[in-house]
Amino acid sequence: MSVRNNAYVPEMATIEKIERETNDVNTYTLTFKDKAKQKDYSFAGGQFNMLSIFGFGEAPISISSDPQDRNEIQHTVRKVGGVTEALFNLKEGEVLGMRGPYGRGWPLKEAKGKNILVVAGGIGLAPLRPVITQVIKNREEYDRFELLYGARTPGDMLFTDEFDHWQKVKNFRLLFSVDAVPKDQRWDHNVGVVTTLFDQMSSTPSRTIVMTCGPEIMMKFALKALLARGFNSSQIFLSLERRMECGLKKCGHCQIGEKYVCSDGPVFPWAEIKDIPEIVGWK
Amino acid sequence: MPKIMDEKELQSLLGLLIKEYRFIGPVRKDLETGFGEIKSLKELVKDYTNTIEPPKYLFLTPQETLFSYEMKKEEITITKTEEQGHAALGDRPSLWSEGIAVEPLQGKAIQQVIFGVRPCDVHGIRMMDKVFKEDFDDTYYQSKRNKTIIFSVTCTSVSDYCFCQSWGTGPSLKDGFDLLLTDLGDRYLIETGSKEGNEIIGKMRLRDATPMELKQKAAVIKATEAKFTRKLNIKDIQQIMISQPEHPTWKDKADRCLSCGNCTSVCPTCYCFDVQEKGDYNPSNMERYRLWDSCQLLEYSQVALGGNFRRERISRLKQFMMHKLSFSYPQYGDFHCVGCGRCIKWCPTSIDLTEVAKDLRGE
Amino acid sequence: MAEKKKLGIFKLTSCAGCQMRLLYYQHRELEALTAYDITYFKMGKRDNLENIKVDVALIEGCVTNSEQIDELKRIRENSTILATLGGCATRSSLWGLKNNKPEKEIEEKAYKDLSTIHSIKAIPVNDVVKVDYLLPGCPVGEDEMTEFLQSALVGRRPFIKPHSVCVECKMKGNLCILVAKKEPCMGPVTAAGCGALCPTNGRPCYNCRGPMIAANAPALAKEFKKNGLSDEEIYLKFTAFSGLSKVYEEVTDRA
Amino acid sequence: MPEKKINIEYIARVEGESTLDVHISKNEITDLKLKVWEPPRFFEGFLVGRKYDEISDMVMRICGICPVSHSTTAIRALENAMQITPSAQTKKLRRLLSYSQVMSSDILHIYMLAAPDFLGYESVLAMVPKHLDLVKKAIKMKMVANELTEIVGGRAANPVTPKINGFYQVPSKERLNSVKKHLEAMQQDTVDTLKVVASLPIPEFERKTEYVCIRNPEEYTINEGRLVSTEGLDILEEEYRNHIIENQISYSNAKQCRIKGRGDFMVGALARVNNNYDLLSDKAKEAAEENHLKFPVYNPFANTAAQALEVIHLTTRCTEIIDEIDPKPEDTTVNVKAGEGHALTEAPRGLLYHGYKLNEKGIVEKAEITTPTTHNVLSMEQDLYKMIPEIMDLPEGKLALQCEELIRAYDPCFSCSVHTIKANVKKD
């Protein structure tokens, strides 16, 4: 029976490696069992896969690895509920299901020759990591790069072992902030919600593409701050999150106004969504 | 070329279809009419306006297995990926009971005919076809849809709830059918809209309709059009629906709304579903299935850690009405409302989207 | 073969109907009962192990005396997953009726000498201990119970329908009797799971499963009134099986 | 002989919670208490103020095994109060419903609750490895009985179709015929069941108590009839209150009943067969003779055999009734009236009484319910008083087990026994 042309049926993938990022976040390195599929598979940063944990269900998860690396696919996942918990119980070598990639990714093409400002909160850095790796790999194609990244505590920061590497890249500026610092942890950076970093930011509206992903409340405040600083609605890109059951523009759950987050997004230029009634209040 | 048949010929055509196909048509359901499988002509109901449910459930089964799989050691084998059957009708089995709501196909029943689909519902099917085609094919929907012959009728009766005329989705029909029947009083005009339709009619020796008879059809339509009492002004409706999210009519309606989901379940163009996993007492046998879902239900927009994008009843009600009368247009080039009036009729508290549209327009 | 998960079935104040559903009214009880290692099930077996750790505890019935509170707390401590089995455990159901009147007034009607009767308000299980899953139903729906038992076997979160009976009613293709016949159907405010049994059997839902979470009780009560029900009749409809539920308060809090 | 104490902390595999305490000193029973500590639920309390059309749905929740009995009894009592006579079709459908429930409950008790005793297992689950066929047979039979309840009642547990003066919806002939096929296929299994039960050794014990049940000369009745006993009681159902009296006791949540001027009595399958043996089907009688069963029997352990016998009869009877009817929707309007009404029926576990007083709006002003186990508890204690001295020599554990088995043989249902009624009775 041919399973291939059935969009709902996932491909089998093997967990090659599990890396612990924080208490409740792991990064999973996956490869398709079908070698040909692995070779054919390509994605853009910001796109996502539907991951099936057999016996438990399916969840949309952004791809966090380098789009140019065709040998493996990474997902960085926070443990929050049924499916993600089940994923955390899997071990290296075990099998899960994967289908995708779905959706529209980050505007890396539009950003060519321009400055990039990334504003990320918590797990929201995961879908933005492909942007960072791409900019580093193709450094000459982009101008200045600035990352504002916030997490709840220092211990909740993702990809910290890559920070050193990122710091060293030419014309890269990284600003970190946490909401709070527990007594036993050291922290040399800003304390406060991400938006408090805007005062230290060097990016200006001129020739800049902004990409933001994080909790909706964070994105709301970031948006306000950006608009107040003169950024316009077509240079700001947000990655939205909605409930998804299929990723195929069928189940209806991810609609916001006329948009399907799964196929029109998850990355949207603010200009495209700002008039949607459910989002109007963000301004 | 439209043909003419008399009562006897129609009866024999229907008789033939009943014999050769899985034949679905309007049947009596308590006080109302619904689609049901028909084994004998006697069961067919003639005087009805709209069936309780739209025909969408014949393609989008309320609950349906997507695939089953077996988990043995490290191996996972997907064992069933596509249902080859038709959606079951009537008393559907409940969620976890043995059978799933799909009937296996046998012999000639591979094809089904739905008789008596009214023009508004034909448009509904046309819109659903798009949803389940666009970007990704939905094989479950399509496998049932592709095996279906649509036998439509020109409307001659109008209920208090009908407003298809406002959309132009009724009472007459230009395309989207395989066969179309118009009652001319003492004769029937029969038109075909597809190869399958032609083949069926081709077997019968029918005479062509005269220009006079075609005029008669126009007169029938005109007479029906005069019967409409309900109207929806569709001018600028896309903007009007979203122009005033704070208008008091929203709160007024939301206070009455029971979040029962009846409106979405009877709507011919509501297509949302949920996907769930289901197990067995032998935990290596699993199944992924989908089941009908509605934006009116609290859990619809629920995400992990208790988040919910539409916790308030009012936001869910807005989603339904705005989706139908505004968002769907940029999405699919169609307003996902065909004017069948079912959502108004079956809302326990008579919430009426034509009324909301009027309020928003300030009429 | 891994060791079977341990299942304990405990009874508080109830009619035992939900245990019966498990032991008897079920279609696949042999499979269900043998899938687990049942360590405690007084109605089903003689050798019962008190105070041992179980993977899954099912509680039937609600609390109506103070000893049951301690018992319940003990069971909670000893179990990994705890779920209610049926309406009384979930929402105190019918037994909650006695909370609506002064206790003595009710007890006196059943017993002449109250000195030996120790009874307190009927309290649903989740008001006493943390409950992982609520399985409503009077008796618990076979579908829900099956889904729960099958999912607990592997640790999946069960899918317990949070919506109203209407959704199931529509999916069955029923005629809505509230709309078509103006019969006072409680379906719109009642938790789904029975497969809209009553409307399917030609009568209005009488709320035996108790309220669904997002119920809009005042709106339904208004509709009933429009259809000719008296305030008294509406009060009776909304109190019968709702137990201590706050969901209907707006309708049932009469002076 | 030293002091002995029997303390059975809970009687397992019965419905509801109870304790048996026996104290024996110098071969004398110094204390014997069957304590039902199933928490009370006060039905008679909260039914007051409710409307007549809610009562059936509420009283069904008295007992998870015999919801049909409570429903039918309440409905009949309320019909009596409002002077409503239901149609012949309604009566027949009610019989199907009640018979199916008695069958299913009897099968449950025989296989799931009692058989483990006779075969020496702690539960039916423990029987699975060695007696899988038997267990499967039992499951098949209960499925058929449940199917019948479900087809007529809408749901096997807590049916939804019964109402005053009829049914909300009647089953189609088609569905009845489908279950009829299953009933017919099950007949041999019912006969085999009796064979198995009759071959099981039961303790030798006899006590000549009074056996009470209802009787209708035309039918082995479950739903209506005169109240009769093996000692000559023969009264109308509305006279029940004048003859059966009830006492609250200090150590138990269940009350105790006795026949006025006499004493304890036993109700249940054995009482029914002892009084109504002549009305059983030929097939049932044949089976009884084949297995050398002669009624009346005064050994409570024979209750299980009586249940098996009853199942044979009822299975046949149900197929006959199905042939007699082709149910059609009927007018079931109720004209509400003030009044008082009583009804007696045979629940699976024996005599069940409901009585109601309604005002002119159909609101309940008074409710009285006496359940089978309430009728039986005194008899259980009396049996124990007689049996224990006879088996005094057994070691304590065995002695306790046999006491427990005796109670279980009654097929008691302690949860329904604890919302017994307030009766205006004088203490004897």
Ligand SMILES: Cc1cc2nc3c(=O)[nH]c(=O)nc-3n(C[C@H](O)[C@H](O)[C@H](O)COP(=O)(O)OP(=O)(O)OC[C@H]3O[C@@H](n4cnc5c(N)ncnc54)[C@H](O)[C@@H]3O)c2cc1C
């Ligand atoms: C486009 C997109 C990209 C995402 N990328 C990531 C990522 O890279 N890393 C990560 O940790 N998380 C990501 N999420 C969130 C992730 O999908 C949810 O955390 C996850 O679905 C929770 O599933 P659960 O079963 O563990 O939780 P439960 O609360 O048990 O959820 C039950 C069901 O609800 C639905 N659901 C719940 N939460 C969400 C949600 N937030 N979005 C969509 N459906 C939901 C799913 O169908 C899920 O199966 C992303 C979400 C979207 C929409």
Ligand code: SF4
């Ligand atoms: S049918 Fe009416 S009450 Fe029900 S969800 Fe729709 S609008 Fe609300």
Ligand code: SF4
């Ligand atoms: S009959 Fe009752 S449960 Fe069914 S849709 Fe109508 S109101 Fe809801």
Ligand code: SF4
């Ligand atoms: S329809 Fe209502 S009263 Fe009937 S069984 Fe379901 S929840 Fe109970």
